[in-house]
Amino acid sequence: MTNTPVLLEISNLHKSYHAPNKDHNWLPNFFSTSHSNRIKAINGLNLSIAVGETLCVVGESGCGKSTLASLVMGLEQPDQGYISYQGNIINGLNHTHRQEYHKRMQMVFQDPYTALNPRLTVLHVLVEPLLYHQPQMKRQDAIDQAMAQLLAVGIDESLAQRFPHQLSGGQRQRINIARALMVCPEFIVADEPLSALDVSIQAQILNLLAQLQHQQQLTYLIFSHNLAVVEHMADRVAVMYEGQICEIASRQKIFNQPLHPYTQALLAASPQIYKNPSNYQKLVGDVPNRIPTQQGCSLQDRCPKAFETCRHQNPKAKEIEPNHWLACHLITTTRMNSE
């Protein structure tokens, strides 16, 4: 993993949004200047993705997964920090300069029912990005490429003139994937690509994603909360909580020897068909209100093992083993003491 080149690097990324002002609802947002009224969606996040790997990001809803996806794709601008793609910083670029990266990175959205324009036929949906990025291209060539792409994702050519409502959920998700692949990207960001699908269709899409990655040497950044899916397809897994990465390691490490209490709790909560769920301790309570008013680790109120240091200091990510990063006082302090 270390010798393959890095495709995307995210460093110390911050993104916050205005929280609705509870006391003065009538005040417009720009009056509220205090920082306590901002929800920190992404809070100092570091991540790097190597060429050709599949990195899965897991976390509960509200932990900032979708915000991270939009930041990476340039749909939102970060407050602080940078995102670099093959060594070039890509956040803050203007529209013209960003254009080049739009071709190289594409996104697959969560809900196949709303991600397609209901007024456009399948063919139109596929041809549009191609003609946008290459305006000089002949229309017939674009149509030929779209037809070839349809075959590649396993959709019959006869469906090309159909509208999205005439397709099933699985077919629509295939069209979504085909659309992302039309401009021959290197990097695919998929935000919960399977959560709206049935088990049998989920299997078809998982196989398709694996096959496409193999054929076109794609790099995937996949956001999911389904751990079974993640275990099946990830090379590396990043566990996200409250806008930060709390543990990142290879798939085997995360599923066999998770160290962070949050990772352990996620594994304990996810049902397995033939095995009992792991015996790790579960979390207590709900996802906290996310306007930060307290110091220390963001997990402190839910963590069964929280101790004094967790109340004061926000844990920093440390590499405790090669390629295994962890942000938890419990593990890092006990390890340091034992050494």
Next chain:
Amino acid sequence: MTSPLLKVTDLRVNFISRWPNEPSVDVLRGVSFELYRGERVALVGESGAGKSLLATSIIQLFDSSARISQGEVEFEGQPLTQLKPKQLRQVRGRRIGMVFQDPMTNLNPTLTLEQQLLECILSHRRISRAEARLVALHKLRQVHIPAPEARLQQYPHQLSAGQRQRATIAMALALEPALIIADEPTSALDVTMQAEVMSLLTHLCHSNGVALLLITHDLSLVAHASDRCLIMYAGQIVEQGPTHSLINDAQHPYTQGLIKALPQMSAPGQPLFQIPGQMPTVDELGHYCAFAKRCEFAHDLCWKKAPAMPLVNDHRASCHLLVAPKTHIGAKL
């Protein structure tokens, strides 16, 4: 054995077409099952299999174009299909509680929790508002909602998704029903919330003797959260039996396919098993096995007549292969 709490016999529900010349189509095609007190039964199937329609047919809460054409639903010895609307309202909510899928939309956003809970309690019981409020508080405590007094004054948008779903469960529980029908209660929730909601429902079944009909498409959830399992395909139950034996020794090719298609069933990086094709639409169904088109073991008989439901080991599966020569079942799980 004691008499079942809920007994559904050969239930057929069809939708009446708006056009006079078009025939009405059967969507539930002869569903029979029983449910006993304190039992947790899971109803599993792909979307479009008719799971939710079966749930709503039990309490006749379906669309006005749907109609029970045949069959019987017996609940606590009462034939529900023959009740008048007024009598039926005494059963709905009071004896059979319902938990719907999406916690974001199933509570009224313009009413506080107190207003919604009290409306539910007072419409069925002749007690004072103060007493009803105590009942509501007790139920909210039962579903582990922190600070229930404060929560009662809040609107649904002030609660988290997990709390909202627990409030819905509290509402379903408010009148101490004998049966709770939960239609995908956790599919909009995270795994951590799902674990919490499911352990709550399980606890209620064990301690209060409430029966649970859990509708879901997640087989790994079913493995831990149910005692018995019904697999539904194209408006029929194709396999039913104790969850443990059904999951470890699935007989119907569809059930086997569903289990094999789970991501955890293949080694990471290996292609997953996939059931080819998709579920037939109602007008494609005939008097033969509905799964024949997608089944890898299908033979002549499968296209000629609908299979019976023989007892295999300790569960039932409707497949010709189980009656006809067993040699057809080549690859089992």
